Amino acid sequence: MKNFALIGAAGYIAPRHMRAIKDTGNILASAYDINDSVGIIDSLSPDSEFFTEFERFQEHAFRLKRDPTTALDYVAICSPNYLHHAHIVAALRMGCDVICEKPLVPSCEILNELSRVEQETGKRVFNILQLRHHTAILDLKEKVAKEQVERKYEVELTYITSRGKWYMESWKGDPRKSFGVATNIGVHFYDMLHFVFGKLERNVVHFANEHKAAGYLEYEKAKVRWFLSIDANDLPVSVKGKKSTYRSITVNGDEMEFSEGFTDLHTTSYQEILAGRGYGIEDARHCVETVEVIRASKVMPAVNGEGHPALVSLVQ
Known part of the structure; x- marks a missing residue:
């Protein structure tokens, strides 16, 4: 013990x-x-x-x-x-x-x-990079590693986790303490994308405020349109009133909804660390660099179909 x-x-x-x-x-x-x-x-x-x-x-x-x-x-x-x-x-x-x-x-x-x-x-x-232990993500990583495709995967990442008014009054609502919504709720998703699709080659921000952010990431094997939000109004109609959180990845048009399966991932992370297979500083470097660039980036208009569909309803 x-x-x-x-x-x-x-x-x-x-x-x-x-x-x-x-x-x-x-x-x-x-x-x-x-x-x-x-x-x-x-x-x-x-x-x-x-x-x-x-x-x-x-x-x-x-x-x-x-x-x-x-x-x-x-x-x-x-x-x-x-x-x-x-x-x-x-x-x-x-x-x-x-x-x-x-x-x-x-x-x-x-x-x-x-x-x-x-x-x-x-x-x-x-x-704690818990998504690396999620069964659905591990299955996707294995699929990507096995498939020989000429074109990069077209990926859409959506993560909406409703937060009440308390959020902005807490340290999480202070960008000096939380480093902003993309870092606070998004960093492990960026790690997951790197884990599955390889090295990051482009990083563009299309929208950013205190409640939500959107952008485009291009990896060795994927082009990713992403959207993160703490605003319940952004939840899909199919989810509103039923769940407060929505996590979805669409890969080449096939949706992989992975809102479930998170309960025991911390225990799995601990088991791996204690067994000598934990993720250390260098494992975290890629996602830390990703959010560091996102925070420093100027918001740019989406071009060439690189914008997440949610951008249509967003007003800066």
Whole structure:
């Protein structure tokens, strides 16, 4: 059994990490969050220590380090995006390997800094890139690898995840902290596209505001029109009133709706990391670079059929 700590225990995604720690037969020894709404711990790890001040959390970790049986092995990080870098570095210097939520960090420059700290500490950073474990995505990757096609695949990616008014009042609605909607909800989709279709060759942004974004990505094996939104009004008619989230990939006109199958992907990610097959800094570099370019890009008009169909109804 490995000893885990969790940073960001009150966050939306934290329960999936708590469940993954438990389901892989490990121990959540301590947790930290500035907020104390962490009652979920009672059902998953009632004996875990909990702190609302980072200094006390860190001091506790250093005390645990004195005894090999209690020393922390991993720190899982579910904190707001802009704090990932600082929390990763702190955990590495505490002598722990790190499992961090997406986006790992906002830029390739910071990835390089993390690589340096890895070398200094001898510890590793792993990113949760859960779509690489989704059965439908693995099947698509296998199909693309086997097929010999002369023309690139025509791909349409649509991801709509409804968020209420609270979203813009939280850190997620502040682009200085979340790095914007394309990074916050899209980074693992860009990783998935690279995972399936190869190296990115073009990156164009057609629309971007605080609620949604659209653009065009061209990979070695695919031309991708993408649209991301947190606006419930963008949900397809077939979904409205039934589901709050819609994920769809269309490949050469064939739709692969993959809204289901996400429940256990964090546990699968943990199993792979613990087995020595986790995705590290270099695995995350491609999607980090993709969103870094998207954030810096000027919005351009869609040409030559490169625009996602949703663009027709969007007003800048």
